[in-house]
Amino acid sequence: MNGDWFRSAPCGLVATTLDGEVVEVNPTFLSWTGYRLDEVVGRPFAQLLDPGSKLFYETRHMQVMHLQGEVHEIALTLVKADGAPMPSLINSARDDEAGLIRTVVFSAAERIRYERELLSARRAAETSEERVRILQDVSTAFGVSATDEDVAESFASVAREAFSARETAVLLIQDDELVLVGGTNPLEGKVAPIPELRTTPEVAVVTAGPEEKDFPQVAAALRAERLASLTVTPLVADGVRLGILVCFFARRTEFDSSFFDLLDALGRQASQTLTRVRLQRRLAFLALHDQLTGVANRQLLELTLDDAIRHATDRNEPLAVMFLDVDDFKGINDAFGHATGDLVLIELATRLQSGVRSDDVVGRIGGDEFVAICAGADDPAAASIASRILEICSQPIVVADGIISASVSIGISLYRPGVDEAPTPEQLLVRADAAMYDSKRHGKNRHSFNGV
Structure with missing residues (x-):
């Protein structure tokens, strides 16, 4: 086996006896493995292999060699002189004339690295594909969400499936408190609130193991519920904290970077959807409510009154509509200024809402004029409501420049199904307005009826 080709071959060359004892190796093999020639020659080739490869070599490789005379592309792991593994591919052939087995050894390190890169790329592609699918699913779910509850339930459901979690909980901030809005919280009432977990700026992980030092109470609660861990993800939009998942x-x-990447993406999408839903709700509210006082505006009053007339007719129940005007409001503006006048309107709107019943609707129809729609209110009920409003509104209003004594004049229009012909919303408002002017003419700070 001497010759330039043997010494300079770009692969390992090994000759063994038919029993597997090394007879000769080339310099390339020695360079790759780090052995000296005397450490290899005379040694069973199997002793150069790791345990798994040695077992395969002795029980499979040698049997095939004796039966077929050759083997091709067998993956074995050589153990180098320094103990490091050397993945290899070998081809062997039996030379009966020489009584030897000639083996070619190729280093498979690059091939294995390449295969691992391919596997990693494949897994990354599958993960990316799965991530896209999950984000598409949650986008579809969020697309039909109209309330905070819809968003929270959709988010909890998608997160539970995406991360194979046993349970998920979405808690949103309401009045500075975290409230469960979607999913389930198995630790509810079983562990005291942990401020650090409630306000964590990044994803926090808590495990149930005894080594958990930061949140031992949570770890103990997890163990009691037969849970291994939990993650807390902040929901933040435009710097505003909305809640947590x-x-x-x-x-x-154990959680890898792909887990946190997907969790972060879902969290951002949920936060943006919550912001959108709340903005839409706010816009809808502004479209139907007075921007100064927050009560119903003319459009909402007309819609509500139209429904109230129809329901009163269908149920044969009375309906009272009150038209309210602030007495001498021009004098308040002249004496204290329009800014104070606005504060008076805001305060009176609040008092009107507290003076009517919980199901009644209060709105501002313009300027210093308000309307109250009182379904199911007959003459005595309407008079009682009006008296209560008069009493509440006549109480002094404290402002920066002093005390204002304000009052309102009220006109009441009644619809009595079965007695009166069904009116239009405009007819009821006109009659209530006329009754209000009766109150003005008779001294103000009182109520008057204008029956149909």
Whole structure:
């Protein structure tokens, strides 16, 4: 086996006896493995292999060699002189004339690295595809969400499936408190609130193991519920904290970057959807409510009154409509200024809402004029409501420049199904307005009726 080709071959060349004892190796093999020639020659080739490869070599490779005379592309792992593994591919052929087995050794490190890169790329592609699918699913779910509850339930459901969590909970901030809005919280009432977890700026992970030092109470609660871990993801939009997502896992304690990337993407999407839903709700509210006082505007009053007339007719129940005007409001503006006048209107709107019943609707129809729609109110009920409003509104209003004594004049229009012909909303308002002017003419700070 001497010759330039043997010494300079770009692969390992090994000759062994038919029993597998090394007879000769080329310099390339020695360079790759780090052995000296005397450390290899005379040694069973199997002793150069790791345990798994040695077993395969002795029980499979040698049998095939004796039966077929050759083997091709067998993956074995050589152990180099320094103990490091060397993945290899070998081809062997039996030379009966020489009584040897000639083996060509190729280093498979690059091939294995390439295969691992391909596998990693494939897994990354599958993960990316799965991530896109999940984001598409949640986008579809969020697209039909109209309330905070819709968003929270959709988010909790998608997160539970996406991360194979046992349970998920979406808690949103309401009046500076975190309130469960979507999903389920298995630790509810079983562990005291942890401020750090409630306000974490990034995803927090808590495990149930005894090594958990930051949140031992939560870890103990997790163990009691047979849970392995939980993650807490903040929901933030435009720098405003909206709430958190909590994922509870029965077994999982290790989380990779793809997990956090997807969790972050879902969290951002949920936060943006919550912001959109709330903005839409706010816009809808502004479209139907007075911007100064927050009560119903003319459009909402007309819609409500139209429905109230129809319901009164269908149920044969009375309906009272009150038209209210602030007495001497021009004098208040002249004496204290329009800014104070606006504050008076805001205060009176609040008092009107507290003076009517919970189901009644109060609105501002323009300027210093308000309307109250009182379904199911007959003459005595309407008179009682009006008296209560008069009393509340006549109480002094404290402003920066002093005390204002304001009052209102009220006109009441009644619709009595079965007695009166069904009116239009405009007819009821005109009659209530006329009754209000009766109150003005008779001294103000009182109520008057204008029956149909």
